[in-house]
Every structure is written in structure tokens, then in C-alpha cells.
Amino acid sequence: MGTADNASGLPDVRFTLPAVPANVALVRQALAGFADSLRIDPARAADIKIAVTEACTNAVVHAYENHDGPLDVTMAVEHDRLVLTVRDRGHGLRPLPSEGDGPPLGFGLALIASLSDEFGIAGGRHGTEVRIAFDLDGDEEAPPLVVQLSRDAPPPPAGVALTIAPGEHGAAVLGRVVSLVAARADFSIDRLSDAQIVSDAIAGAAGAHALDGSGRTQVEIDEHEHGFDLVIGPLLNGGAQQLVRDTELPGLGCLLERLADALDVEPLSDGGERLRARLAARG
Numbered sequence: 001m002g003t004a005d006n007a008s009g010l011p012d013v014r015f016t017l018p019a020v021p022a023n024v025a026l027v028r029q030a031l032a033g034f035a036d037s038l039r040i041d042p043a044r045a046a047d048i049k050i051a052v053t054e055a056c057t058n059a060v061v062h063a064y065e066n067h068d069g070p071l072d073v074t075m076a077v078e079h080d081r082l083v084l085t086v087r088d089r090g091h092g093l094r095p096l097p098s099e100g101d102g103p104p105l106g107f108g109l110a111l112i113a114s115l116s117d118e119f120g121i122a123g124g125r126h127g128t129e130v131r132i133a134f135d136l137d138g139d140e141e142a143p144p145l146v147v148q149l150s151r152d153a154p155p156p157p158a159g160v161a162l163t164i165a166p167g168e169h170g171a172a173v174l175g176r177v178v179s180l181v182a183a184r185a186d187f188s189i190d191r192l193s194d195a196q197i198v199s200d201a202i203a204g205a206a207g208a209h210a211l212d213g214s215g216r217t218q219v220e221i222d223e224h225e226h227g228f229d230l231v232i233g234p235l236l237n238g239g240a241q242q243l244v245r246d247t248e249l250p251g252l253g254c255l256l257e258r259l260a261d262a263l264d265v266e267p268l269s270d271g272g273e274r275l276r277a278r279l280a281a282r283g
Contacts, residue, residue, distance in 0.1 A: 010216075011074035011085075013173055014163040016155035019063060019071040019088060022184075023160070024056045026177055027073050030162070031084070033176035034075050037169035038082065038136070048082065048134055051115045054108040055086035055130040063090025063128065068157040079142035081117065082134045089127040089154040120147035127154075159220060166215040170203040174219060178230070185227050187281050194259045195279050198230065201255045202277075205246035206232050209239030211272040226280040227261075233274030240265040240275035 015030050017023045028049050035045040052073070059071055072087040109130075113119045118133040131147040155161065162177065164170045178199040182192045207215040211234040220231040235243065244263060247255040256263060262278040 011076040012165045013075040015073045017071055017160040018157050019060045019069050021060055027056050029176040029180045030173050033172035034169050037172040047115045051112045051132055052084055054112050058108045059088040063088035070155045070157045080136050081142050084132045087129040118145045120145050122147040122149040124149055126151050161220045164217045166207050170217055171200045174203045175199045181228050191282055198259050201247040205243050209235045209243050211236050230277045231274050234268055234272040240273050
């Protein structure tokens, strides 16, 4: 099992998205891809997905009352264990059942605790963070799990965005998420396959052109009436066109040019650029 720690100190995957019920499935798909890349036993992976589903559902049901808000999920390998965090920016921890029809918060936390090897929660007026750890196959003795609520600026509640560290998990995570987005856009089987190929091409090539030089792939997903856009960046100036060229295969040309319905380079006001790849359902 590949369980090397990420030396950067940043999570392997950060997923930010609106805290709405339909998006819990997107988090499950991202986690499934990450677990696949780590070669985690399927039964163990099922427990992990249940735990993160409960944490996300708690945030969706309890964090925000009459307004929209973001959900921030991270995934990382730390000290030979998989560490997941689920963070909201709501009114803080409320351990009693809500007045609505949602499940009581305490039940979900108890289930998470029973499935995980270590578990912690921190809450306050800046939101709630749940941190969950699952031992992998390494022999390293891990330090106690630390849960500390940060006060960094929240992501926008309307956006769906992935940031993925370099490594083999990039294609697995992004591919799972894009496949589900394509499915709920009613893409045909052939068009869903096109979206998967585009996703794999982006995961394999985009990090080399990251503006910050980190090698991390950053992708926003903008769903619309006809399908969705994948917005890659920020990239170095000229990085968008180079990314397109990097997807060229002998005899097939550039995959992004062949399979995307439109490609647009968007300059950024503070430097760099983004590549917008539009994928639409085709009749």
C-alpha cells in the first residue's frame, strides 16, 4: 500500500463545495478515488466512506439555517494513517437535535467514533471541524490527533473546487468526481467516457504549470444547464496553451481540443491565467 506522507504539510486533497445534500455524494466519490489510490481494503474503505458521509451530513443539516454555506473537506496521509477533516463555517457545534427533520447530531458523531481509529471535534462561532483518523498498514507510531479550528477566510459557498497534490491519486480523485458530475448532467455513456478522458488528461498535466510552482492541480467545476466547465488554474502565463499541447497523443491530436466543446484562456488580474474547458451533453 502506498502510504508515504505528504512532506509539504498540506493535505493531499482539498475539496470545497456548497453544503447541500446532493454534494455529499461528490465527497464520497473523491474519497473513494483517494482510497483506491492508497489500495485500502474495500471493507475498510466502506467504513471510511460511511464516516465521512456522516460528518458531511451533519454539516449539511446542522451548520446553516436560512442561508447557504461552504463545506471544506481535506484528505491526507499523516504518520501512516489517513486523516480526514470536514469543516463548516456555520454557527458552531450544536449537539442537540435540530428542529427540522434531519438526524440528530449526536448519533452521527457516535457512528463516526465507532468506525474510526481516532476522532476529534472542535466548534465555535467560526464553525465546526470534525477530524477523523484511520490507521493504514505502517508501523509508525502516530502522535495524538490535533483538532484546532482555524480562522482562515472561508471558500465561496457557490463554488465547487478541488486542489490535489502531485501523485497517482490525482487522476483517481478528479476522475471519480467528474464522472458523477457528468452523470447528473445526463451525459450519454460515450460523453461520460469523454469527460473521464479529459479529467485524466488534466490530472496528469496541469500540475506542471501551476502558478505557485507547487505541482498541485487546482480545478473548479462550474455546472450549468448544458453540462459543466472545468476551470483549471491559476496557471503560469502561457501554461493554458502548454497544458493543451501536453495532452497530445500520436495520431489523435490534443485530447482537450478533440473532446472539449470549447477551450478558453482567462487572464487573472493578479497574474497568471486559467483554462476553461467546457463539456456539454450531445444529442
